[in-house]
Amino acid sequence: MDPVFHWTLRLGLALVLGTSGLSKLRDLEGFRRSVANYRILPPSLEGGAALLVPLLELGGAVLILSPAYPLGVTLFLLLLVLFSGAILWGLQQGGGFSCGCLGGVEEPLSPWLLLRNAVLAVLAALAYLGPEPRSLGLLDALSVLMGGLFFLLAYLTASLFLANWGRMGEVRR
Amino acid sequence: MTALYVSTVLLWLAVGVLALLVLALARQVGVLHERVAPLGALMLDQGPKVGERAPLFEVRDLFGRPARLGGLRERPLLLLFVSSTCPVCKKILPIALRLAREENLDLALIGDEREQDLRWLAQGLAGVQVLNAPEVGQAYKVGKIPYAVLIDPEGVIRAKGLVNNREHLESLMEAYRLGMASIQDYLRKEG
Numbered sequence: 555m556d557p558v559f560h561w562t563l564r565l566g567l568a569l570v571l572g573t574s575g576l577s578k579l580r581d582l583e584g585f586r587r588s589v590a591n592y593r594i595l596p597p598s599l600e601g602g603a604a605l606l607v608p609l610l611e612l613g614g615a616v617l618i619l620s621p622a623y624p625l626g627v628t629l630f631l632l633l634l635v636l637f638s639g640a641i642l643w644g645l646q647q648g649g650g651f652s653c654g655c656l657g658g659v660e661e662p663l664s665p666w667l668l669l670r671n672a673v674l675a676v677l678a679a680l681a682y683l684g685p686e687p688r689s690l691g692l693l694d695a696l697s698v699l700m701g702g703l704f705f706l707l708a709y710l711t712a713s714l715f716l717a718n719w720g721r722m723g724e725v726r727r
Numbered sequence: 728m729t730a731l732y733v734s735t736v737l738l739w740l741a742v743g744v745l746a747l748l749v750l751a752l753a754r755q756v757g758v759l760h761e762r763v764a765p766l767g768a769l770m771l772d773q774g775p776k777v778g779e780r781a782p783l784f785e786v787r788d789l790f791g792r793p794a795r796l797g798g799l800r801e802r803p804l805l806l807l808f809v810s811s812t813c814p815v816c817k818k819i820l821p822i823a824l825r826l827a828r829e830e831n832l833d834l835a836l837i838g839d840e841r842e843q844d845l846r847w848l849a850q851g852l853a854g855v856q857v858l859n860a861p862e863v864g865q866a867y868k869v870g871k872i873p874y875a876v877l878i879d880p881e882g883v884i885r886a887k888g889l890v891n892n893r894e895h896l897e898s899l900m901e902a903y904r905l906g907m908a909s910i911q912d913y914l915r916k917e918g
Contacts, residue, residue, distance in 0.1 A: 662870075700740075704742055
């Protein structure tokens, strides 16, 4: 794959993962409550899991930017599978609570989250394809930087739209 | 080549600005929702609807006394879904007690947690049924608390919604008296 695409993907994935981890750490109590809402873990483990998940996300973000990026991508995919499983389980229990995907954003559980995770998984898997050698210039650096930023902003906007969409249902009726 | 370079830089800048603008718009829509939505008690469109018969539960309260939720009864019943971990619930409890006394309602507190936590929350409340009954919350699909459901003596749900303050709780009584599901419903019918 062209190195610009490769690096844009990696930067974007790292930014998304890093933002998720940081936002959860900043709203740790809120995330702990989200974990509790899923009712998957016994209450004694909820606090630990609420701390472990954002740390794993931050670790994954660093790994994706490091030369050991295939490891980071694998961690990202594993986390996606874990989250999607939890969301599926939560939906089966009737849903009605925030997914806890981003700290400070009330995103209600919905099947759309599964679609979003699937898109992220495909993009992450593409990052496994290494970069083809080619000389890079300043313009390529700009493309990677802006492309990565766009990746993150698109993700955040999608999250906000999903959050607003849940409230739409309450207002429209 | 220069033209390509310049246009790419320009386009990337445009994409960046547009992405930020869309994000800001989405945030604004979220803030607007926060301002607009809770007109009276917010009714989440889930669970048994207003006007339907309330599901009947025969359970035991925290002190082992039998309790009956739903079905025919002498007085209207106010179900209040609470948790010891929710600060707003503690604030709403005395308000709900007063409302129940003034409006001649039976009040039932329903929790879904450890019994000692619920007991701590309900200490000093006389004449109130306190139940630790996850199945009731699931039947009403309660996603946010404090959540209240008002059931009339015939066992029909007359109003329900998220109750964060006195106005929200009173709006349930208002809806009951007017025979409207919610203030939103009232506004629609009145045009």
